[in-house]
Amino acid sequence: MSKNMKLAINGTVALLLLGALIWFAWGKKTEGAVCVFCGKTFSHENISFHQLSCEDNNVNMQFDRSR
Numbered sequence: 730m731s732k733n734m735k736l737a738i739n740g741t742v743a744l745l746l747l748g749a750l751i752w753f754a755w756g757k758k759t760e761g762a763v764c765v766f767c768g769k770t771f772s773h774e775n776i777s778f779h780q781l782s783c784e785d786n787n788v789n790m791q792f793d794r795s796r
């Protein structure tokens with residue numbers, strides 16, 4: 730009887746932890762990352778790729794040498 734109670738509490742705690750983890754991960758994901766060059770916000774998956782091809786990224790000028 731008390732074992733079932735413990736099991737139920739453990740299950741509730743595990744669910745709460747999982748929920749908090751998902752909430753935290755989701756908050757981080759929607760927060761995004763700000764481009765250091767143009768200041769726009771992008772998702773964490775896209776920010777590094779965007780910064781490489783950002784229009785305001787002067788470090789990448791070697792790609793425009795043909796001009």
Ligand SMILES: [Zn+2]
Pocket residue numbers: 764765766767768769779780783784785
């Ligand atoms: Zn940018």
